[in-house]
Every structure is written in C-alpha cells, then in structure tokens.
Amino acid sequence: MWAGMHAVQAQTAAPVQPAAASAPAAATASSDALLVEKGRKLAVAADCAACHTAPKGGASFAGGYPIASPLGSIYATNITPSSSAGIGSYSLEDFSRALRQGVRKDGAHLYPAMPYTAYAQITDEDTEALYAYFMHGVKPVDQAAPQTALPFPFNIRLSMAVWNALYLKDQRFKPDASKPPEWNHGAYLVDALAHCSTCHTPRNTLMAEDSSRYLGGGSLGAWYAPNITSDAINGIGGWTEAELVQYLKTGRVPGKAQAAGPMAEAIEHSLQHLPDSDIQAIASYLKQTKAVAGGETQPRYSYGKASLQSEDTQRGLIDGADAGWKVFSGSCAHCHQANATGTANGEYPSLFHNSVTGADRADNLVATILHGVDRTVQGRAHFMPAFGDAASFTDRLSDQEIADVSNYVLTQYGNPAVKVQVADVAALRAGGKPPLIAQLPRLILPAAVVLLVLVIAFIVIRQRRKAAGSSGV
Incomplete structure (x- = not known):
C-alpha cells in the first residue's frame, strides 16, 4: 500500500469536513472517493489507457487497440464497468485474478501482451484501489472489442497455463529493507506498475523475459526498446538523473534522445502525468540497476557531428553518387536542416549525438522513418510524418529509398558500422523479424506431412514383412 499511496497522498486535497448529522455517510463517501482517485492515479502509472483505448478517438478503456506481437495482433479488451462488454460483473477477486494471474472471469487465459507478469x-491495497476506479470512476461502454484470433496452436489459450507455470511469479512486491524509500518506490513503479521490463528485457525462445539480462534491451517488432541499465556505454549510465527525469517527463533530451513508438505512447499517456517524486524515484532506481553489457563500444548518443558540404560535394551527390543524399535532401533536410543540426527550438532533433542514429542496430531509425512520431506532451504536439505509410500526406518511400537514406544518415551522422539492407526495411515494415516460436504454425504442416509419410511407410513395411512371413520366404 505504501508504494501506491506515495503518489496519491502527495496530490490529494484534504476532504471537506461534513456536517455532524451526516458524518458517517459523508465520511464513507469521502473515503470511497479517495479510493477511486487513488485508483485513477495508479491506472495512469500502470499506463492502462495506452493499450485499452483504441487510437484516433476510441472510447476510454473500451479496448480495440491492436497490440502487435510476433504471433499476430492481440486486441486489448474492454475494461469499462459494462456488464455486457466489459468487466462490470467482475468481483474484486475476479479483477485481481485477471490483473495478477492473467485469467479472466470465465476461466480463459490472457496472453502476456497484458503485462500481468x-x-x-x-499490492493488495493498490489492486483494490484500481478495482474501485474501474468500477466507479470509468464510464461503461457497451461495445465489445474485436476478438483476438491468433493462428494455431497459439489460439489455444489453455496452453498459457503451462507457460504461467513456467514463468509467472505470482508474488507481491516486497520492499528491500536495506535500500532507502526512494529506491523501493522506484523499484515498485518500474517493476510493477510501469512494467518497464516487459519491453526493455529480452525474451527467450518461449517469449518469456530473460531475467539474466533484466532491462538489457528487447525487440518490439519494428521497434527496439534499448538497454536502460546503469551500464555507462550500453545503458543509461552516462545520463544524469536530471536528464532521465527530463526524458521521462517530456520525451526528449537534446543531444541524447527523443521518444518515438511505444515509448512515446508511454510518456504521452502515463509518465508525463506522474508527480515529480515518482519520476525522480524511477530515475534514481534505474541509475542503480545492475549494469548489463552489450556489443556497443561507445554511448549511442556520442556519435557524429554536423557536416557542411561544399558545392562540389553536393554536385557530386546530385549527379548520382549517393542515392541516400537525394532522399535526405528532399524529405529530411527541411526539418532536420541540411547539416542535420535540427531546429533551434529542438522541435526537430539533430541527427548526430542522437541515440537512434548511434545505436548498434538501425531498427528505431528505420521504424521512425516508416511510422513517424506522434506524441503530445504538456499540451504540445510533437510530430514527424510517416514516410512508410501510404495514407500519409508525404510521399511514400520504398524499401530501397529508406535503406538508402538510413545508410546516408548513419554514415554521415551516426554509427557508420551499421548498414541497412533493403530486406531489413521490408522486415521492419512487416512488423519485424518473427522469433523462432512465431514460425511454428508454418512448420506444423510440413512436420505433419513428414510424420504422416513415416507412419504410412511404417505400416507398408510392416504389412510386407507379415506377407513375406506368411508365404514362408
């Protein structure tokens, strides 16, 4: 309870004293209102709206958001108190079981795209507050969300019972008595409510988190959630706490990073709304995590510098020496400037000293070009058009053009050792390279055919041997 209440008590005004005659009823109503408000703030910290509200005007918490996974799209469900389409009939026990064990009221298992792990x-107290909020602070929406339909065998939800037995630790957060309160508060926010490891920890063959590389970076389809451990080169060890706080509140730190993709959604819907004490606790905790090393030899944000090209150089590029420069000059230079310094107000960042262009993989650079940036922080929209979207008002760039401009930017301003192939762009446009387990459906039919052939061969050989034995040969 202490961890959730820390955020709530700091911003909750003292209730008005009721008249003496109605003191018991008023006190109960006030207590209930405080519990609902506490649950609302916990739901913000848990980023429930980002997944359970469909984009482009969807009703709050009515579901319908397609969560891209290597196994297919998983649609977030309606979690409003609607009795027909949501969780209106859930008891506190039902709610707790779905939230913390991944099992719906009807006994069906949820997929871990819902971060119940x-x-x-x-805590029990925070679970009760969340339940109070969703039952009494959210408007019911009687509209069913689309059904998730994964391919066989992943559509067999009962298989998640085995997965849970292997990987779900149904245990509540326990503060570490040897650590200060701020560290424990940050750990609770990072590990439980904000579920940071869900994205930032790599997965094993069965798509469970690899705890040995906690927060060491993980693939999210077209995007990549980077290492956010205390490692000075591969993680955020070279960031100051103030820079981390600024990034979590605004989504950008000039000369280091800017948020796009799922991280931009987390900042827009959750992190920017948290009290400063929560953000400070998260930053403090991350700075003290166990360092996880990687393959990078210098910090991602340390690569590159501005380049002012001479007229002769530009003429050579125009003549066809660099196809990437042609795309850059036509589609990127107007906003990021011809020498990639970005705009003076920081609205469009520099392309050097940038964690996206300095990384040891180009996933986020390509994904940003493909899908753009669209986040609203502190009432201000930050936008970059999607050059891979046919519905965008920009010219749609081909896989070859995106590969060309990516390699130009990496060579001129970022990590020149990273190269982008056309096939890489095609894979990221399609949602990322699927892990081994996602290839299981297309392997089942060939495997079944091979098994059938072997069975038929066994039967034929056996019958021939019987026939030979009966003939006395």
Whole structure:
C-alpha cells in the first residue's frame, strides 16, 4: 500500500469536513472517493489507457487497440464497468485474478501482451484501489472489442497455463529493507506498475523475459526498446538523473534522445502525468540497476557531428553518387536542416549525438522513418510524418529509398558500422523479424506431412514383412 499511496497522498486535497448529522455517510463517501482517485492515479502509472483505448478517438478503456506481437495482433479488451462488454460483473477477486494471474472471469487465459507478469507485484491495497476506479470512476461502454484470433496452436489459450507455470511469479512486491524509500518506490513503479521490463528485457525462445539480462534491451517488432541499465556505454549510465527525469517527463533530451513508438505512447499517456517524486524515484532506481553489457563500444548518443558540404560535394551527390543524399535532401533536410543540426527550438532533433542514429542496430531509425512520431506532451504536439505509410500526406518511400537514406544518415551522422539492407526495411515494415516460436504454425504442416509419410511407410513395411512371413520366404 505504501508504494501506491506515495503518489496519491502527495496530490490529494484534504476532504471537506461534513456536517455532524451526516458524518458517517459523508465520511464513507469521502473515503470511497479517495479510493477511486487513488485508483485513477495508479491506472495512469500502470499506463492502462495506452493499450485499452483504441487510437484516433476510441472510447476510454473500451479496448480495440491492436497490440502487435510476433504471433499476430492481440486486441486489448474492454475494461469499462459494462456488464455486457466489459468487466462490470467482475468481483474484486475476479479483477485481481485477471490483473495478477492473467485469467479472466470465465476461466480463459490472457496472453502476456497484458503485462500481468509485472502486475503480479501490485499490492493488495493498490489492486483494490484500481478495482474501485474501474468500477466507479470509468464510464461503461457497451461495445465489445474485436476478438483476438491468433493462428494455431497459439489460439489455444489453455496452453498459457503451462507457460504461467513456467514463468509467472505470482508474488507481491516486497520492499528491500536495506535500500532507502526512494529506491523501493522506484523499484515498485518500474517493476510493477510501469512494467518497464516487459519491453526493455529480452525474451527467450518461449517469449518469456530473460531475467539474466533484466532491462538489457528487447525487440518490439519494428521497434527496439534499448538497454536502460546503469551500464555507462550500453545503458543509461552516462545520463544524469536530471536528464532521465527530463526524458521521462517530456520525451526528449537534446543531444541524447527523443521518444518515438511505444515509448512515446508511454510518456504521452502515463509518465508525463506522474508527480515529480515518482519520476525522480524511477530515475534514481534505474541509475542503480545492475549494469548489463552489450556489443556497443561507445554511448549511442556520442556519435557524429554536423557536416557542411561544399558545392562540389553536393554536385557530386546530385549527379548520382549517393542515392541516400537525394532522399535526405528532399524529405529530411527541411526539418532536420541540411547539416542535420535540427531546429533551434529542438522541435526537430539533430541527427548526430542522437541515440537512434548511434545505436548498434538501425531498427528505431528505420521504424521512425516508416511510422513517424506522434506524441503530445504538456499540451504540445510533437510530430514527424510517416514516410512508410501510404495514407500519409508525404510521399511514400520504398524499401530501397529508406535503406538508402538510413545508410546516408548513419554514415554521415551516426554509427557508420551499421548498414541497412533493403530486406531489413521490408522486415521492419512487416512488423519485424518473427522469433523462432512465431514460425511454428508454418512448420506444423510440413512436420505433419513428414510424420504422416513415416507412419504410412511404417505400416507398408510392416504389412510386407507379415506377407513375406506368411508365404514362408
């Protein structure tokens, strides 16, 4: 309870004293209102709206958001108190079981795209507050969300019972008595409510988090959630706490990074709304995490510098020496400037000293070109058009053009050792290279055919041997 209440008590005004005659009823109403408000703030910290509200005007918490996974799209469900389409009939026990064990009221298992493996750590008191909010602070929406339909065998939800037995730790958060309160508060926010490890920890063959590389970076389809451990080169060890706080609140730190993709959604819907004490606790905790090393030889944000090209150089590029420069000059230079310094107000960042262009993989650079940036922080929209989207008002760039401009930017301003192939762009446009387990459906039919052939061969050989034995040969 202490961890969730830390954020709530700091911003909750003292209730008005009721008249003496109605003191018991008023006190109960006030207590209920405080519980609902506490649950609302916990839901913000848990980033529930980002997944359970469909984009482009969807009703709050009515579901319908397609969560891209290597196994197919998983649609977030309606979690409003609607009795027909949502969780209106859920008891507190039903709600807790779904939240922390991944099992619906009807007994069906949820997929871990719903981060119940992290939410399992949420305390009983905070679970009760969340339940109060969703039952009494959210408007019911009687509209069913689209059904998730994964290919066989992943559509067999009962298989998640085995997965849970292997990987779900149904345990509540326990403060470490040897650590200060701020560290424990940050750990609770990072590991339970904000479920950071869900994205930032790599997965094993069965898509469970690899705890040995906690927060060491993980693939999210077209995007890549980077290493955010205390490692000075591969992680955020070279960031100051003030820079981390600024990034979590605004989504950008000039000369280091800017948020796009799923991280931009987390900042827009959750992190920017948290009290400063929560953000400070998260930053403090991350700075003290165990360092996880990687393959990078210098910090991602340390690469590159501005380049002012002479007229002769530009003429050579125009003559066809560099196809990437042609795309850059036509589609990127107007906003990021011809020498890639970005705009003076920081609205469009520099392309050097940038964690996207300095990384040891180009996933986020390509994904940003493909899908753009669209986040609203502190009432201000930050936008970059999507050059890979046919519906965008910009010219749609081909896989070859995106590969060309990516390599130009990497060579001129970022990590020149990273190269982008056309096939890489095609894979990221399609949602990223699927892990081994996602290839299981297309392997089942060939395997079944081979098994059938072997069975038929066994039967034929056996019958021939019987026939030979009966003939006395």
